[in-house]
Amino acid sequence: MSQLVWLVTGCSSGFGEILIQQILSRGDLAIATARNLDKIQHLGKLGAATLELDVTDSQETINDTVAKAIAEYGRIDVVVNNAAHVTAGAWEDVEYDQLLAQFDTNVFGVFKVTRAVLPHFRERRAGVMVFISSLSGWHGHAFTGPYAGSKFALEGLVESLGRETEGFGIRTLLVEPGRFRTMLLSPSNLRAVTSKIPDYAEVSRANMEGLAKEDRKQPGDTNKAVKVILDLVRREGCALGKEVPFRFPLGRDAYETIGEKCKENLHLLEDWHDVITSTDHDV
Template identity: 55%
Template sequence: MTDSSRVWLITGCSSGLGARLAHRVLARGDRVIATARRVETLAELEQAGAAVLSLDVTADQQAVRQTVDAAIQIYGRVDVLVNNAAYLAIGTWEDLEIEDFSAQFETNVFGTIKVTRAMLPHLRARRDGTLVFIGSRSGWIGDAGVGAYAGSKFALEGLVEALKGEVEPLGIKTLLIEPGRFRTKLLTLGNMKAADAASDDYAPIAMALMAHLAAEDQQQHGDPDKLVDLMIDLVRHEGVAAGREVPFRFPVGTDVHADVKAKCRQTLELLDDWEAVLTSTDFGA
């Protein structure tokens, strides 16, 4: 391992974006510790040269910390943590049970918190490292029928923005990637959990959403290989990021670019149109 190479710990590598990222990181000359709940799903990555570990992000904090400590011992350090493990719950507020909402947050939010908390003491001691979080267009836009997923990604936005302020003075970089629609396996049946419509009133929403997602699966415009190459450039300050200051928040994809811009414009219009009312609530106003 050369001095210029980095060690990456990546969660959710059994398929999709995590697996692609791990392969591309290895191809760029860095080391990878790939994790998934079932370690047997990582056989291909292990053959490609990655170290592999079983990591269930929904386990308790002590178990997660033990796995992260074991990961650090493999190469003596971890330079980059990528919090990628997540899934998509489908259903309206009434379709989903409270347990469905809890499970969505347990993986997408609390799992991310546990893994990051386990890694932070190591990075603090070294005063170095990069924390990468996979957000989403759904962290900006709450679409009908995916409120649990959007809520988890909205929550991640606030949590990570606060974390940035806490760890930046300690030499730890934070990067929040917000992909739009990319051709991964997020929309395949194994990675989506869809609830039945709780009422005929919601049936049109459910049917339209499932038809849209089925038609979109593996037809998304975003190329995941280009996405992971961009992510590596941002972390390594190479390629498109060479000589540039890397922003904290990075919305990627033609769809998320357009949607975020539209939402920002709507927000600015609201603030302008209602400025007198919005600023009239102070004492003495």
């Protein structure tokens, strides 16, 4: 495959940072973005172009940034919507503004960045859109409703988008990582809302302690996951000669949890088939 130009959001740590490192090491061109340019200077030194991009900015601002990104190398071939954070807490404790902030980054930000890139891809009848979703786009763990809700929303939006745009030669890849060792659960990035309601207090505290213990101890190796993502986009390595699926879980935990959910849903449909299919008008 020829040299690709990648635009990646949220490159100051974790998946975004490693994506840029591996994109460059495979000989592709990378435009690394972050809301604070100081945090991606090291990626600039590696050879990436760098741009400031906060995905919660207005559509106009994001359009301007994407136009600068296109001007950098004359085109973008792959956009990776990676930036996100986790808001964790019980429904009754999370305020509306906190839920809105969660969706503003994880859903509306992705929407705006993708809308800024899409005319360029349509015009060229080419392009790959990568969305970093999550195992939480399949399974709503207790006390992480805002995050799970944002990733479920993303899954629906992206599934429709993929169908709308495949006719233009645009590929869509929805990646669903399990638990990977990044800064996602670090005290600086995790937005934890501990319960003020006695009924939830104990289990909420245990849950927050669980998340804190998991911080940078997750089983998933982010370097290995990123290598697979690059293979899927470039149709190399593990994806060589294969049809690349639209949806791609990553990690043993993702395999197990998504597998369980699929089985549960199939059982439900079989066990309740007659009731579920009994509601059409009588002809």
